[in-house]
Amino acid sequence: MTTSAQTVIAPSRARTAAAGATVRRKQGFQHGGWFVAPFLALFALFVIWPLLRGFYLSFTDANISGDATSFVGLDNYREALDDPLVWESLGNSAYFTLLVVPCITVLAFLLAMLAHHIERGKWLWRLCFFAPFLLPSTVAANLWQWLFNPGTGMINFVFGGETPWLTDKSYAMLAVVVCTLWWTVGFSFLLYLAALQGIPAHLYEAAKLDGANAWHRMVHITLPMLRNITGLVLALQILASLQVFDQAVVMMDFLPGPEGSTRTFVQYTLEEGFTSYRVGYASAISIIFFVIIAAVALARMWLLRNREEGGR
Amino acid sequence: MAPEQMGQGMGRPGLDRRHFLAGLGGLTVAGSLGFAALGTGADALASGADTRVRYWNLFSGGDGYNMIAMLDAFRAANPDIDVKDSTLQWGSPFYTKLAMAAAGNRAPDLGVMHLGRVTGFSPGRLLDPWDVDLLAKYGVRQADFNPELWKRAVVDGTLYALPLDIHVQLCFYRKDVLKKAGLLGDDGKMVAVTSVDEWFDVLKEAKKATKKGLQTIGMWSSDQNFQWWFFVAFYTQLGGTWFDDADTEVTFDTDKATQVLEFLRRHVTDGYSDPGFAGGAGAEQFVNGGPFVWEGNWSVPVFDGAKIEYGATPLPPVFGKQATHAESHSFVLPHQADRGGAANEGAHQLAAYIVQHAQQWAAGGHIPAYTPTLTTAAYQKMNPQSEYVSAMDHQATEPKVWFAGSTGILAQRVGPIVVSATLGSAEPDAAARSMKSTLTELLAMKNPMDGKTAAQGGAVA
Numbered sequence: 001m002t003t004s005a006q007t008v009i010a011p012s013r014a015r016t017a018a019a020g021a022t023v024r025r026k027q028g029f030q031h032g033g034w035f036v037a038p039f040l041a042l043f044a045l046f047v048i049w050p051l052l053r054g055f056y057l058s059f060t061d062a063n064i065s066g067d068a069t070s071f072v073g074l075d076n077y078r079e080a081l082d083d084p085l086v087w088e089s090l091g092n093s094a095y096f097t098l099l100v101v102p103c104i105t106v107l108a109f110l111l112a113m114l115a116h117h118i119e120r121g122k123w124l125w126r127l128c129f130f131a132p133f134l135l136p137s138t139v140a141a142n143l144w145q146w147l148f149n150p151g152t153g154m155i156n157f158v159f160g161g162e163t164p165w166l167t168d169k170s171y172a173m174l175a176v177v178v179c180t181l182w183w184t185v186g187f188s189f190l191l192y193l194a195a196l197q198g199i200p201a202h203l204y205e206a207a208k209l210d211g212a213n214a215w216h217r218m219v220h221i222t223l224p225m226l227r228n229i230t231g232l233v234l235a236l237q238i239l240a241s242l243q244v245f246d247q248a249v250v251m252m253d254f255l256p257g258p259e260g261s262t263r264t265f266v267q268y269t270l271e272e273g274f275t276s277y278r279v280g281y282a283s284a285i286s287i288i289f290f291v292i293i294a295a296v297a298l299a300r301m302w303l304l305r306n307r308e309e310g311g312r
Numbered sequence: 313m314a315p316e317q318m319g320q321g322m323g324r325p326g327l328d329r330r331h332f333l334a335g336l337g338g339l340t341v342a343g344s345l346g347f348a349a350l351g352t353g354a355d356a357l358a359s360g361a362d363t364r365v366r367y368w369n370l371f372s373g374g375d376g377y378n379m380i381a382m383l384d385a386f387r388a389a390n391p392d393i394d395v396k397d398s399t400l401q402w403g404s405p406f407y408t409k410l411a412m413a414a415a416g417n418r419a420p421d422l423g424v425m426h427l428g429r430v431t432g433f434s435p436g437r438l439l440d441p442w443d444v445d446l447l448a449k450y451g452v453r454q455a456d457f458n459p460e461l462w463k464r465a466v467v468d469g470t471l472y473a474l475p476l477d478i479h480v481q482l483c484f485y486r487k488d489v490l491k492k493a494g495l496l497g498d499d500g501k502m503v504a505v506t507s508v509d510e511w512f513d514v515l516k517e518a519k520k521a522t523k524k525g526l527q528t529i530g531m532w533s534s535d536q537n538f539q540w541w542f543f544v545a546f547y548t549q550l551g552g553t554w555f556d557d558a559d560t561e562v563t564f565d566t567d568k569a570t571q572v573l574e575f576l577r578r579h580v581t582d583g584y585s586d587p588g589f590a591g592g593a594g595a596e597q598f599v600n601g602g603p604f605v606w607e608g609n610w611s612v613p614v615f616d617g618a619k620i621e622y623g624a625t626p627l628p629p630v631f632g633k634q635a636t637h638a639e640s641h642s643f644v645l646p647h648q649a650d651r652g653g654a655a656n657e658g659a660h661q662l663a664a665y666i667v668q669h670a671q672q673w674a675a676g677g678h679i680p681a682y683t684p685t686l687t688t689a690a691y692q693k694m695n696p697q698s699e700y701v702s703a704m705d706h707q708a709t710e711p712k713v714w715f716a717g718s719t720g721i722l723a724q725r726v727g728p729i730v731v732s733a734t735l736g737s738a739e740p741d742a743a744a745r746s747m748k749s750t751l752t753e754l755l756a757m758k759n760p761m762d763g764k765t766a767a768q769g770g771a772v773a
Contacts, residue, residue: 168587
């Protein structure tokens with residue numbers, strides 16, 4: 001519904017903009033250009049340049065000290081495709097993503113519904129759900145490291161048993177997932193809450209008059225109206241989850257977890273670059289990772305466009 | 313501003329009261345600033361020292377405290393040398409910074425490294441050799457060190473590291489619990505163990521005397537570093553080897569490795585080590601009354617602080633021969649294109665001084681590498697340090713190849729395999745074979761620092 005409305009408006013807006021742009025282009029750059037220059041300079045220095053440099057290094061055997069570097073062509077890429085640890089760590093990152101994304105989306109939606117409909121102490125609910133997101137990753141991870149402590153932690157105290165959360169390969173990643181849910185659900189929760197508040201009340205009133213019960217209103221009004229925001233939450237979560245690193249590393253005391261079970265792709269890149277000193281190889285695998293993430297992002301855009309065209 | 317005021321006040325002949333007071337105030341401020349700078353060694357000029365030695369280390373916590381105390385003692389004894397020390401984060405970040413600084417010719421005059429990592433740190437290019445004569449001038453000679461330890465510091469016939477200590481894996485035991493179990497000798501020390509069966513008998517008796525809810529032994533069963541260190545110790549007890557002398561062939565013995573892995577695994581299967589307390593929880597359990605924990609000697613201050621009755625021996629020689637895992641903190645000279653002169657001599661003097669005055673260092677549990685220290689009455693009085701000092705003569709170390717060393721690639725690749733066997737997700741014999749194939753891969757791998765394999769790196773011994 002809303003998507004098709006937007007696509008109808010968008011082209012006309014674009015046409016107006018294009019007409020005005022020819023007149024304003026020169027003048028516009030003079031003013032706007034200077035405003036964005038500080039950002040562009042930093043962006044070029046800290047994003048574009050490292051990216052290009054990393055691309056170049058991925059074809060070399062550069063080490064951490066930066067001297068005695070020679071060109072090795074595609075050797076690094078060939079080695080990466082044969083490296084079981086590349087695939088294992090990629091699998092770990094994918095497994096994490098697979099667990100986190102659906103959980104966080106559903107949880108954020110439920111919490112938003114709760115905060116939206118509860119009348120008393122609204123601010124308190126919002127604060128509670130959002131506050132963990134404001135913590136630095138190290139703080140969140142350390143907190144959960146304590147909670148998951150097998151002997152003295154609260155989790156085993158409350159649920160009983162002596163589950164080795166952080167030291168058994170079948171639980172370790174789950175522990176990281178639980179920490180991540182608690183820590184980051186607030187962001188998606190806020191997106192959902194804003195979207196819920198943006199649904200016009202008259203839709204619900206009209207439905208009520210037509211005799212729709214709460215369930216019908218949810219399925220036929222709330223969920224469809226939240227479709228866009230769900231797409232956004234999913235996309236952001238997938239991209240963020242694939243890049244999981246800090247909380248896993250801190251929870252496992254900077255080791256790759258029991259039997260390497262929480263070694264994420266980013267962590268493996270770091271290990272190769274800064275423990276093994278193989279900067280060239282680390283660059284190559286981070287370029288591979290970059291391509292994978294870009295492919296996921298592009299696939300999402302492509303799916304979205306197809307859906308919009310189908311809906312028109 | 314303060315020195316400027318001071319200059320004005322003192323330079324003017326017609327000194328009135330107001331200027332005098334201002335001058336006096338300025339002097340006090342300048343004086344206190346100078347004093348503060350002297351205390352931290354922040355600025356050679358402020359302290360009036362002629363030579364400045366920049367020194368990077370990775371010691372924090374109790375070790376950091378002891379190191380600073382030793383530096384302060386050096387400063388007091390040598391006011392003409394200003395030591396500017398920087399403590400950087402332990403582990404990979406430290407080595408990364410050291411390598412980049414050495415390559416970029418911004419290296420400090422003196423640094424600290426784990427001895428096992430020296431071979432892989434491109435000695436000759438990123439590290440400068442020690443001047444043995446200069447060291448001798450300040451009282452440090454090869455004869456004062458364990459020969460095996462000294463050999464590890466020599467690459468291609470040249471000394472690249474000056475060992476400060478060795479730090480070893482120990483078997484900590486609770487005297488109160490062992491006494492109850494009848495496992496404490498008349499000398500107040502744990503009964504001697506010389507075979508696998510004896511060791512498990514000891515565990516069996518100890519378990520009976522252990523409070524409910526506590527495991528019998530903590531052994532970091534899920535930690536890839538500790539499990540690897542324990543493996544190295546017991547594999548060495550069995551006389552196992554890693555590579556041939558030329559580093560061209562893997563001589564790793566899978567039968568012996570299987571024996572060790574089965575031994576480690578049995579602690580879990582027989583119920584002495586609880587995977588639920590696999591990590592740092594092992595030390596907590598020990599403090600709460602668990603009879604045994606295998607830990608690094610750096611846990612000595614922790615258990616001292618917990619005020620428990622305990623002792624510590626090297627890992628038990630269950631395979632008949634004494635050997636426990638040892639790594640070593642050593643001083644190195646990071647590469648400087650123009651190394652030499654007073655700062656270089658100062659670095660030699662500082663390192664030699666600290667190596668010879670490591671009594672305080674021993675409080676952190678480490679065994680001083682400078683052997684004359686070990687026979688002093690003061691050291692002999694230290695407990696449990698004097699109980700495990702024999703570990704100096706029975707060091708089990710990683711092979712001397714570029715990929716070895718504390719938290720290096722070798723531990724990172726092979727450690728998880730040991731863990732998988734100990735925790736039961738892989739059969740010991742399969743894990744041993746997998747270790748061997750990993751060693752084969754590593755031997756074929758090129759050192760990123762110089763593009764050479766271990767074999768091409770030449771005779772490092």
